[in-house]
Amino acid sequence: MAYSKVTLTIFVFSCAFLLTTGLKNAVINLDETNWTDMLNGEWMVEFYAPWCPACKALESVWKDFGTWSEDLSIKVAKVDVTVSPGLSGRFMVTALPTIFHVLNGEFRQYKGSRDKDTFISFIEDKKWKLVEPVPSWKSPASIQMSIVSGFFRLSQILRQIHTQLMEDFGLPTWGSYLIFAVGTIFLGALLGFLLVCCIDLIYPPKTTGKVNDIKSKVDKKADKNSGDELADEDIKDDLIDDQEKDENNSQSDSEVKEKAGSNPNSPVVKKRKPRKE
CATH class of the missing domain: 3.40.30.10 (Glutaredoxin)
Structure with missing residues (x-):
């Protein structure tokens, strides 16, 4: 009886010691x-x-x-x-x-x-x-490191999918890589499309310039009878003035040549026109 009590006491202390140590x-x-x-x-x-x-x-x-x-x-x-x-x-x-x-x-x-x-x-x-x-910018509790953590988790998921494709479905390594490449291209195109849509929503294209051009063309057509006639008259006057100037220049050149012919030793000197002020 005494032996059993001693054994029980040792057992209890042993359990307590192991529990505390654990x-x-x-x-x-x-x-x-x-x-x-x-x-x-x-x-x-x-x-x-x-x-x-x-x-x-x-x-x-x-x-x-x-x-x-x-x-x-x-x-x-x-x-x-x-x-x-x-x-x-x-x-x-x-x-x-x-x-x-x-x-x-x-x-x-x-x-x-x-x-x-x-x-x-x-x-x-x-x-x-x-x-x-x-x-602080590298602190594990920061937002940017949370994003990095998400990329690491994504890489682990992709690795598991790669392993599953080869082991469970028997695909070769290049076949698994080809699937990931096609998926990456498709995902990149989708994200690019969404990005362009977001940019168009935030910064819509300006159409005021095109509207002004259309209005100016309409105004020109409406004023065709009046405005174009005045412009044509101005062009005709300019042509007449140019013709008169050319005739005067040709006459002055011929006079200079005649004078030079009478005196062969004299150099041909052209008179410079006076500038209009």
Whole structure:
């Protein structure tokens, strides 16, 4: 009877110890649905991939570091970029593993040694103050990075469709690429058409110039009998004046030639007409 009580007591304490250890070892998993939780409080977040050798080497260290989260008054989390590709685009993760320190929506990338003591010192000694925060235009919470995140998610969807076309439907690689090319051309043409329609709605073409031209033509036709006669008379007067000028010029040239013929040594000099003032 006493033996059973001792066994029961040991069992209870063992369960309590394992439960406490398990809770302390728990590292929060973040994804597309709950990543905004890191905007409140202080966090250390690791971006990893299951196939990454460096991430596998850091896994045990990161779990061990997670046991210190309560003592450091922080939260330790991790993000699988293969499950949440949008977050890799939002945080511009270009290498794995990548670690971020987050304090109330202010992001800093950790670039120190990847061991537990260095992580603890980074938080306890507030060494994160020596690291420049991510600029506002690159902040993962900004609108532009949300757009980038959408493109990353779209690329992941297209990759899955490409894999499905080859594996489930047996299409060759070039066949899948051809389908994507035709779809891209069609989508580009559709977006271009919509863009032109939006521009026409915002900035409609001006028609006042054409209307004025039509009105002027109508006015000319209406005044044809009166206006054209006056214009014809002016043209006739100008022609007559030009003919008289040509005759006078020809007469003066002939007189000059006759004078030059009487005196062969004298040069031919043409008189310059006086300018009309």
